[in-house]
Every structure is written in structure tokens, then in C-alpha cells.
Amino acid sequence: MSGQVLILTAGMEPHRVVPWQKAINMLFLGKVEVLEEYDEVLYRSVTITIRMPAVVRLVRVFRGIKRAVKFSRINVFTRDKFTCQYCGEKRKMRELNYDHVVPRHMGGRTTWENIVTSCYPCNARKRNRTPEMAGMTLLSLPSKPRTLPITVHLNFAGDIPEVWSSYVYWNAAMTEGEDP
Numbered sequence: 089m090s091g092q093v094l095i096l097t098a099g100m101e102p103h104r105v106v107p108w109q110k111a112i113n114m115l116f117l118g119k120v121e122v123l124e125e126y127d128e129v130l131y132r133s134v135t136i137t138i139r140m141p142a143v144v145r146l147v148r149v150f151r152g153i154k155r156a157v158k159f160s161r162i163n164v165f166t167r168d169k170f171t172c173q174y175c176g177e178k179r180k181m182r183e184l185n186y187d188h189v190v191p192r193h194m195g196g197r198t199t200w201e202n203i204v205t206s207c208y209p210c211n212a213r214k215r216n217r218t219p220e221m222a223g224m225t226l227l228s229l230p231s232k233p234r235t236l237p238i239t240v241h242l243n244f245a246g247d248i249p250e251v252w253s254s255y256v257y258w259n260a261a262m263t264e265g266e267d268p
């Protein structure tokens with residue numbers, strides 16, 4: 089049993105992973121509601137059975153200090169949903185690299201607005217050219233994301249509990265354990 093609980097934001101985006109004790113604490117404080125449970129029973133009486141939560145959702149919109157999303161390889165891939173922004177193919181993290189839309193030698197910077205996820209074949213085809221020069225089209229204009237479901241990746245090592253599967257979409261990345 090993993091004992092790990094996936095917390096979703098009020099908007100159902102994966103937010104972070106915490107030990108079940110912490111999730112129970114949040115539950116009793118009225119901060120989360122339980123969406124999925126494990127089979128393990130934590131407490132049983134005549135009138136009540138409490139099972140270990142597996143997926144919980146924050147009840148209120150998170151209004152904590154807004155931390156800027158850090159620019160990193162994994163965060164670029166997460167923003168782009170592990171999909172090559174040229175051919176649209178979703179790939180594993182090791183099959184992706186990141187591409188300077190405007191190449192560095194042409195003054196392109198390493199920023200959210202100029203970096204996209206690219207597969208190796210597309211990267212090789214584009215070479216050190218702009219998409220226009222290479223006759224390629226970007227699926228979407230890169231921009232700095234306001235939030236990202238990245239904490240799960242950073243905090244969670246190990247297999248993803250089955251019961252989480254409908255709530256996470258970056259399984260491949262989570263299990264590969266690669267860091268930026």
C-alpha cells in the first residue's frame with residue numbers, strides 16, 4: 089500500500105502528493121473532499137467507516153502566494169503535455185527535447201516564449217532555423233504558464249496507484265524519474 093494521496097485543485101488539476109495522514113488532517117479541517125479511496129480501512133465503528141483517501145480535491149480555490157512556475161525542461165514538457173509542438177505526437181520524456189523556436193544564433197532566448205517541446209525527428213528537420221524558414225508550423229504559441237501540475241512529478245517516486253489514473257495524464261513522465 090502506497091499511503092500516498094493525490095491532491096487535485098478545485099479545478100481538478102493535479103496539485104501535489106501528500107502522505108495519507110496529511111490528507112486526513114486536511115479532510116478534518118474541511119479543506120478537501122474525498123473523490124477516491126483505497127481499500128484500507130483506517131477507522132471503523134458501528135456508524136462510520138473511514139477508508140484511506142486516494143484522491144482528494146481542494147474545496148476552495150487556492151489563494152496562496154503565487155509562485156512563478158520555474159522554467160525547466162520538465163515544466164516545458166508538462167506545459168506542452170509531452171506533445172511535440174511541430175508534429176503533434178505525444179512521446180515519452182526521453183524521446184523529447186526542447187527546441188528554440190527562434191534559434192540562439194539568431195538571438196532567440198531560452199524563455200517560456202521561445203522554447204517548445206519537440207521530438208527528435210522534428211528537431212533534426214528544423215535544424216538551426218525558424219519554423220518559417222523550415223516550413224514548419226507550431227501547434228500553439230508558447231507562453232509562460234500560470235500554473236502547472238508539476239509537484240506530483242517532483243514528489244512522487246514509484247508506481248502510480250491505479251485509482252489515480254483518471255486524474256493524471258503524464259504517467260510516462262512520472263515513472264521515468266528524469267530530472268530537468
Ligand SMILES: [Zn+2]
Nearest residue numbers: 172175207210
Ligand atoms: Zn515532432
